[in-house]
Amino acid sequence: MKNQKDAGKKHASRVRRDRETEIDFEKDENIVEGRNPVIEAIKSGRTIEKLYVAKGDLEGSIKMIISMAKDRGIVISEVDRRKLDELSRGGIHQGVLAVVSPYQYSSMDDILSYAEEKGEDPFVIILDEIEDPHNLGSIVRTANICGAHGVIIPKRRSALVTAAVAKASAGAVEYTKIAKVTNITQTIKKLKDRGIWVMGADMDGSIVYESNMKGPIALVIGSEGRGISRLVRENCDMIVSVPVKGQINSLNASVAAGIIMYEVVRQRSSTR
16 A cells, blocks of 8 residues: 555656646656757747746846847746756756747658758758757757758657757757658658658768768668668668777767768858
8 A cells, every 4th residue: 555655656746737837747848948948949939838037047148038038928937946946857947947839840841841942952851769869959950050951750769859959959949840750761762752862871881971962862860879770771872971980980879960961061062
């Protein structure tokens, strides 16, 4: 009986709800925390239900955030830092946290339409089961800077757009189209049917600097430990790699993605 009671208490603590904002603590896709991510969320026009700021921490960028929030009629609540620690998903709030509307994912067609609107060859990043939110955030940040038209992730066995991802992306999730799909392999086939060349990143591929990365491209980055799955790899048109010279023969997923994305930028720039 005691064990049942303890289990009940633990379950209750996991699904606690803040009475004012009805935050479900089992989900964190409606939380944005940290100064830069909150600033970008406000600037992007995302619906913000409430803004929490730490009492006494009203200087610098926090002061600017409060001013921006007031201009947009956002409800602001000054709370003890302990309250922010409680709401935070990883202690990364920096004295400010926003309760926002759920992240609005795009579709593959949205991404391709965006490329068409810009008059550019599609440049899409496909992530095959990237589970580390910091890697996902870093890749989204680099994708945005490199001018990629969107990022595609699977619905299962993948990090989703959460507070940690928004923080790692420095707010880039607010400006980058991210599509969540049921099946990565089927999505690759659809992209190929649309005339897009699919490049997989793996250590035994052709050197990326010696490969043609121009034209419509989808770049596939594999998971942190397993790399690209067999079925996904079989459906890629080409496998590319980053040369290594040291004793360690692999790179962090976000670092490898960044190197290859910038090679795409370099090659595209050289044709202008």
